[in-house]
Amino acid sequence: MGFTVLRGGRVLDIAAGTAAPADILVDGDTIREIGPPGLAAPEGTVEIDAARRLIHPGLVNAHTHSHGNLGKGMGDRWPLELLLTAAPMLTGHRGLDDLRLSAQIGAIEMMLKGCTACYDLFFEWPVPTREGMATVASAYAELGMRAVIAPMVADRSFYEAIPGLAEALPPALRDKVATLRMAPGAQTIAAIRDAFDGWTADRDLVRPAVAPTIPHHCSDEFILGCAGLARDFGVGLHSHVAESKVQAVASLKVYGKTQTAHLDALGVLGPHFTVAHGVWLDPDDMARLGDHGASVAHNPGSNMRIGSGLADTRAMLERRVNLGIGTDGATCADNQNMYEALRLASLVSKVQGPEWRRWLTTREAALAATEGSARALGFGDRIGRIAPGWKADLVLLDLDHPNWMPLNDPVNQLVHCEDGTAVDSVMIGGKLVVQNRRPVGVDLAALRDRAEAARERLYAANADNRRLYEALEPVVGSYCPGLARMPYHVHRYGARAE
Ligand SMILES: [Zn+2]
Helix, strand or coil: CCEEEEEEEEEEECCCCEEEEEEEEEECCEEEEEECCCCCCCCCCEEEECCCEEEEECEEEEEECHHHHHHCCCCCCCCHHHHHHCHHHHHCCCCHHHHHHHHHHHHHHHHHCCEEEEEEEECCCCCCCHHHHHHHHHHHHHHCCEEEEEEEECCCCHHHHCCCHHHHCCHHHHHHHCCCCCCCHHHHHHHHHHHHHCCCCCCCCEEEEEEECCHHHCCHHHHHHHHHHHHHHCCEEEEEECCCHHHHHHHHHHHCCCHHHHHHHHCCCCCCEEEEECCCCCHHHHHHHHHCCCEEEECHHHHHHCCCCCCCHHHHHHCCCEEEECCCCHHHHCCCCHHHHHHHHHHHHHCCCCCHHHCCCHHHHHHHHHHHHHHHHCCCCCCCCCCCCCECCEEEEECCCHHHCCCCCHHHHHHHCCCCCCEEEEEECCEEEEECCEECCCCHHHHHHHHHHHHHHHHHHCHHHHHHHHHHHHHHHHHHHHHCCCCHHHHHHHHHHC
């Protein structure tokens, strides 16, 4: 790869709140120099006309699930606990081709909507495999999208994790759900170790991580096994923590303390640790995460869509938590639009009270969706910023689009006006992956045919899982809300007094 120069654009500096005219010289996959228009470039440099374009650092999705993309639109009113109940019907009978297809659909959607990297907690049943990880990795690598891919794992089923839930089920259903547990923990840990040993993808583009899915869905031994893998291979750990109120209350019953306090006691928190959601974190939990340099992937769309609540990002920032922003998967937050996630992150902060000085600023939201998310991905030293020495992950927005008429303030408009419709081109690592609003080298009609064929096949194959969901919905849907009926502080401090 040689040199590329983007000429005539306006380059967004989120921290400074400016978008000054500047040219960007890219050497291979890295930004070499940013200078005034007319910047000198070596002979043979490829020129990209960026006139009437706003260039912003690629948005980084701190939390999604690639397996969700084939299940988009399959549900409406479900809280987290019914979504987990629906998992077999949503993701059952998937093969390697489905893993690949689902990741491709999501990656293309994200890139078309200005996102250049993601943290993907993908799911392979009943145990992650070297082939499965290689399949997901190659789906991203072939499209040229940066990603961290983490197999989502547990050694307890949802029914074992929620106190009393299995006992609340009629015996016939109890027997059926007893089969819904992943492989034994030791086997899962060994399988991930094998996949990491066999990792061949360029770690600068696609790297692995590990995701013990929800702390109390994992034995302590299993969590420590995952943490050991993260340590041995120098990769990230990512877990859904304090997501729904039911989850937070169940954890109090299981541990006698919060999930975060338990993880801290196990010694697994650190700068490589990302908490997904964190809606029900208390101030002590946030301080624990902040003190360990850990991240929260804030998913405001998902938190509202599945009724988890409104996360207090101001309180997190005050306790030095690294804040990233994500969409979450397509079965719990539908689209994979980071502009929407940005706008919602701003709005969710602003809806929490009249003390407007505590509201998240657009600058804070935009920094979270770039530098903050990048840090959560473990890419904090090379993506999320437009600067010499950083990867050339750039989004070109069309300033002739109504979203930008007129251009009053680039950061306010990026967060509150842009919705992805002004994305003209996207570059990842110096390569154009979206050009003239089209994904480069992708046959969308062929992709649609594969998606429809997969939908038809999976719908038929999951008939039993659908019937199982229909039988479970009334029981789980009543038992779980019943667990968390009192205000959270009563559960929290009442539990301590018991
Ligand atoms: Zn998630």
